[in-house]
Amino acid sequence: MPVTDEAIDKIKGMIISGELAPGDRLPKEADLAQHLGLSRSSLREAVKALCLIRVLDVRQGDGTYVTSLEPKLLLDAMTFVVDFHRDDTVLDFLAVRRILEPAATAIAATTMSEEDIAELAKLLEGLEESPTVEALVANDLEFHRRIALGTGNPVLCSLIDSLSGPTTRARIWRGLTQEGAVAKTREQHRAIYDAIAAREPELARSWATVHISGVEQWLKKTLGDHEQS
Structure with missing residues (x-):
């Protein structure tokens, strides 16, 4: 050694x-x-x-x-490395999000305080009827951050936070190019919120999986089409 x-x-x-x-x-x-x-x-x-x-x-x-x-402090080093990701690794980051975020959403459905759930509702309601893609993605990042905080697990929250950055560009790209992406994101956020508010962890987990998988599947198809052209 x-x-x-x-x-x-x-x-x-x-x-x-x-x-x-x-x-x-x-x-x-x-x-x-x-x-x-x-x-x-x-x-x-x-x-x-x-x-x-x-x-x-x-x-x-x-x-x-x-x-x-503290976990957030120690995970800063990982965030630094993550910031230097290449575009072809975005799918890997999304795959990790698909594992962590549904689990966090299920936990939040049982641990999130009523006050925090009310704040989550305000976040959804505060978005304009026809938001810009950038505004929607900023809202999306904050929505998932608050759910992660609602788990009460600082390590899980820091991990999810550090994985959000590399997928932001893909989410904006999808919003600009995929028809109906903005409406779909809003609908899925509402479904996730409703499941958390109803204290139904498995339903919350399912909707979070659908939500993240949608971006992942779209990106796989888009990258595949790009390679073939």
């Missing part, structure tokens, strides 16, 4: 064991290197790597601290 990887594993071990807790300051570099049996250079490289993925935070003139380790 490379020495930097070994150093990373040892610092992770201190955090997992509870020796270092969220918000704790790391010991001085020389003391920590001696404690872990590492060279100061390998420890320095490990700290840099753990800062990149938001596990550690170096504060100039103050020291190095363990971050809050």
Whole structure:
């Protein structure tokens, strides 16, 4: 195992064991290197790597601290990678959304508060009768974000959030080119909302699957047609 990887594993071990807790300051570099049996250079490289993925935070003139380790913070690194996706991977992102979002929607149907369900209704009602595609997609992103928040699971919410970006362009493209896409999206959002409001998780799951699969199937067909032309 490379020495930097070994150093990373040892610092992770201190955090997992509870020796270092969220918000704790790391010991001085020389003391920590001696404690872990590492060279100061390998420890320095490990700290840099753990800062990149938001596990550690170096504060100039103050020291190095363990971050809050909140899911949203740690998943920022994944979002960074996701932002560099290629167009031909959008179907892969949609496939993952098709797994996660119906599950989140089913959970939200049992956990979402009445206040949050009322806010979801306002979001649907606040959309103009004939919205622009951009307005519809923005509404769509917010609709799914609120449902994910309604699960009460911050990890699931952060994962869904990070997967939304790569599919935004495909959703706009569909809205501009597929006849009836705007009306279909509105109808499906209403059906998802009705299922959540009725506290019917399996119905909510089914409608969320239909909703996401529609974009996925359209994109598969469109990309196939493009390759044949």
